[in-house]
Amino acid sequence: MKAKISNQFSAIGALAIAFVLIVGCEGPMGPAGADGIDGMDGMDGIDGNVTCLSCHSDGNIQAVNQQFVESVHSGGEVAVSYAGGRAFCAECHSHEGFLEFVATGDVEGDIVSPSAWECATCHDIHSTFEAVDYALRLDDPVAFKFDNSVVADFGNGNLCANCHQSRRAEPNTTNPGTDFTITSQHYGPHHGAQSNTLYGAGFAEIAGSASYPSPGMTSGGETFAHMTIGCTGCHMGDYDAGTGGHTFNPNVNSCTTCHAGATDFDIGSTMTDIAAQLDVLEGLLVAQGVIVEDVSVEFELDPETGDIVEVLKSDGFHPVVATHTMAQAQAFFNWVGLLEDRSFGVHNPAYTEALLTNSIEAIQ
Ligand code: HEC
Ligand code: HEC
Ligand code: HEC
Ligand code: HEC
Ligand code: HEC
Ligand code: HEC
Incomplete structure (x- = not known):
């Protein structure tokens, strides 16, 4: 491209020099000639809006x-x-x-x-x-992978829901029974099952004292407003300091249209409460040998003594590859899926609370 442009320039330069030479030897101007014949009609231009x-x-x-x-x-x-x-x-x-x-x-x-x-x-x-x-692309309502007869409409969020969903059904659906064998340390719904939490479907709905809202509904049986606004209603509000717009990070400005006066996401201390329930369930799963913490040993320089010291670092938990009771496997599926959802109940407070309450009861 560059070479072409400089060629054009030198051609223009040569013409200019030739012109100066011709002008230099010009004599007096002769009479004007007759008009030439009209040229052909030009082609239509491209539409102005294209x-x-x-x-x-x-x-x-x-x-x-x-x-x-x-x-x-x-x-x-x-x-x-x-x-x-x-x-x-x-x-x-x-x-x-x-x-x-x-x-x-x-x-x-x-x-x-x-x-x-x-x-x-x-x-x-x-x-x-x-x-x-x-x-x-892909803006149609989404048929879930855990059960493709379950279809949900997230509006513009349908695009997101194609990827941000569970990759498999809960253990008692894939392998009904009283026991369940976890065969891989990667077992679980996969890292980002946010569409399942938002719609309220696809987790292990263990029976217990809490009742589950119907998919897409509040516990009161009304259409759930968070579903109506899809993912983009909270994750793509007006851009503000690293949040909203195409950062895809949620911002509080998107909440205040409905939650007047909200100053953070922890509305009604939902996130604090859900985090506490996740902790209780985690404690039970550890105690019962369903999950185990991955700890790595690192060496650091102690700035005060100048000694090299051993530090234990947690890399999170993985499930223990073994046969567990069905209740334990289901409780694990819910725990890891809701932890990795990372909204701590915001996506669907009623569904998340019911899943955790009943999971805790089932293995306590
Ligand atoms: C609807 C808006 C829109 C229109 C209209 C549009 N483009 Fe683009 N174009 C984009 C976007 C968005 C990108 C990606 C930009 C980026 O990655 O920075 C892009 C990228 C490009 C690129 C970079 C190469 C590529 O494909 O990623 C070229 C070249 C280009 N456009 C040419 C054109 C030409 C020529 C036209 C008119 C015939 C046109 N565009 C009309 C939105 C548009
Ligand atoms: C992960 C998916 C995703 C990517 C990547 C993405 N967008 Fe978007 N974009 C969306 C969604 C979803 C909306 C609709 C937002 C809403 O519902 O408020 C949107 C809306 C828009 C709009 C407003 C639409 C309109 O009709 O006026 C523009 C402009 C836009 N995007 C440009 C871009 C450009 C430029 C890029 C690349 C730099 C980009 N987008 C990358 C998902 C994406
Ligand atoms: C093609 C699949 C795909 C689509 C479509 C998609 N995502 Fe993602 N998204 C991912 C993956 C995979 C990651 C993890 C990326 C990584 O960690 O490198 C991610 C990361 C994210 C994160 C960041 C999480 C973090 O760790 O900070 C947010 C928020 C998010 N997506 C929201 C959305 C929203 C909202 C939409 C729709 C507008 C959307 N995504 C569309 C696959 C997708
Ligand atoms: C249905 C869509 C989908 C498929 C298929 C899928 N993933 Fe993902 N994966 C995601 C999304 C969405 C995220 C990001 C979730 C988030 O940030 O909340 C993710 C995140 C991850 C992460 C990052 C976890 C982290 O700690 O940040 C890894 C690793 C990963 N996936 C591996 C895989 C592998 C390996 C496969 C194939 C065997 C796979 N995924 C298939 C949707 C998918
Ligand atoms: C009612 C508002 C709301 C809706 C609707 C919503 N989200 Fe979220 N989402 C949040 C909030 C708030 C968080 C927690 C963010 C934080 O703590 O920084 C979150 C967290 C996330 C995260 C983890 C982000 C991170 O940085 O760790 C991903 C990924 C995500 N949501 C994707 C989605 C997808 C996909 C949808 C649609 C299926 C969706 N969300 C719908 C509000 C919403
Ligand atoms: C379109 C309106 C709308 C938007 C926008 C919205 N919400 Fe909500 N939210 C509601 C409604 C309605 C309820 C009550 C649902 C019910 O009755 O179960 C609710 C419930 C909640 C709850 C449970 C509150 C409690 O006291 O139990 C939390 C937490 C929450 N929303 C967080 C958020 C966050 C964080 C955002 C922004 C990122 C957000 N919401 C955006 C309408 C909205």
């Missing part, structure tokens, strides 16, 4: 880009390098995998050089070339 500049000149792309670099999606470090290329995982873990899934409903083989999310992962840009050409 324009590249409607997007490429406004501040939108740039502003969104700046927000997007703050999103974990854009870095994709954990997600892409480890799982982005594997056929089994790629539909949720790389740009290429997701696009193949959008087109065919499946990912056929491994992807050689997977990349992280970009604008075109989620938007079908460059199809009509108009300013509104930002259609979302």
Whole structure:
């Protein structure tokens, strides 16, 4: 490209020199000639609304880009390098995998050089070339993987729900019985089952003193407002200091439209209460040998004594590969899924509370 441009410049330069030479030897001007014949009609121009500049000149792309670099999606470090290329995982873990899934409903083989999310992962840009050409991919209501007869509508959040959902059904659905064998340290719903919590379906609904709200409903049997606003209602509000917009981090401004006066997410101390219930359940699971803490030993310099000291660092918990009672396996499934949901009940307070209350009762 550069070479071409400089060639053009030198051609123009040569013409200019020739022109000066010709002008230098010009004599008096002769009479004007007759008008030439009309030329042919030109071709129609491109429609004024089919324009590249409607997007490429406004501040939108740039502003969104700046927000997007703050999103974990854009870095994709954990997600892409480890799982982005594997056929089994790629539909949720790389740009290429997701696009193949959008087109065919499946990912056929491994992807050689997977990349992280970009604008075109989620938007079908460059199809009509108009300013509104930002259609979302996969915006239909989502059939859950744990049971594809269960379908939920998260609005614009349908896009997110394709990936942010449980990868399997709870233990008593996959292997009904009184015992359950955990065969892998990775067993569980998978790291981000937020659509399941929000809709209120797909966890182990152990019977107990707490009753479960119907999917998409409050305990009072009304349509649940958090479902109506989907994921984007809380995660894509107006951008503010590293939250909202295309950072995909929730912000408190998105809560105050309904929760007037809220200053943090811990509305009605729901998050504090759920965190406490998760702790109780964790304690029971440890005591009963269902989960075990991964502890690694690290060596650090003690700045006061100058000695090298041994420090124990927790890398979280994993389930013990063994046969457990069904209640224990279900309680574990709920515990790990609700912990990794990371909203500590915000997504669906009533459903989360009921799952934890009944899980604790079942194995106490
Ligand atoms: C609906 C908005 C929109 C319109 C209209 C649009 N683009 Fe884009 N274009 C984008 C976005 C978003 C990107 C990705 C930007 C980024 O990654 O920084 C992009 C990227 C590009 C790129 C970089 C390469 C790529 O594909 O990622 C080129 C080249 C481009 N556009 C050309 C055009 C041309 C030419 C037109 C008009 C015929 C056009 N665009 C119309 C939104 C638009
Ligand atoms: C249905 C979509 C889906 C599939 C299929 C999937 N994942 Fe994920 N995975 C996710 C989502 C969503 C997250 C991020 C959740 C979050 O941050 O809350 C994630 C997170 C992860 C993480 C990061 C956990 C952490 O600690 O940050 C790893 C590792 C991972 N997945 C591995 C895999 C592997 C390996 C496979 C294939 C065997 C796979 N995933 C298949 C959706 C999926
Ligand atoms: C992870 C998915 C995802 C990625 C990646 C993504 N977007 Fe979006 N984008 C969305 C969703 C979802 C909405 C709708 C937001 C809402 O419901 O409020 C949206 C909305 C928009 C809008 C407003 C839509 C309109 O019709 O005016 C623009 C502009 C936009 N995105 C541009 C971009 C650009 C530019 C990039 C890349 C830098 C990008 N998006 C990357 C999911 C994504
Ligand atoms: C193609 C699958 C996919 C889609 C679509 C998707 N995500 Fe993600 N999301 C992931 C994965 C995988 C990760 C984990 C990335 C990592 O850790 O490297 C993630 C990470 C996140 C995180 C950050 C979690 C953290 O650790 O900080 C948030 C928040 C999030 N997604 C929300 C959304 C929202 C909201 C949407 C829809 C607008 C969406 N995602 C669309 C797969 C997806
Ligand atoms: C009612 C508001 C609300 C709705 C609706 C909502 N979220 Fe959240 N989400 C939150 C809050 C609040 C947190 C906790 C954030 C924190 O503590 O920093 C959270 C946490 C998360 C996290 C972990 C983020 C992190 O940084 O660790 C992910 C991923 C996520 N939500 C994805 C989703 C997806 C996908 C949907 C739609 C299926 C959704 N959320 C719907 C409010 C919401
Ligand atoms: C569209 C309105 C709406 C938005 C926006 C909204 N909520 Fe809610 N939220 C509700 C309604 C309605 C309830 C009561 C549901 C019920 O009756 O079970 C509720 C309940 C809650 C609860 C349980 C409260 C309690 O006292 O038991 C928490 C926690 C919560 N929301 C957090 C949030 C957070 C955090 C955000 C923003 C990130 C948010 N909500 C955004 C409508 C909303």
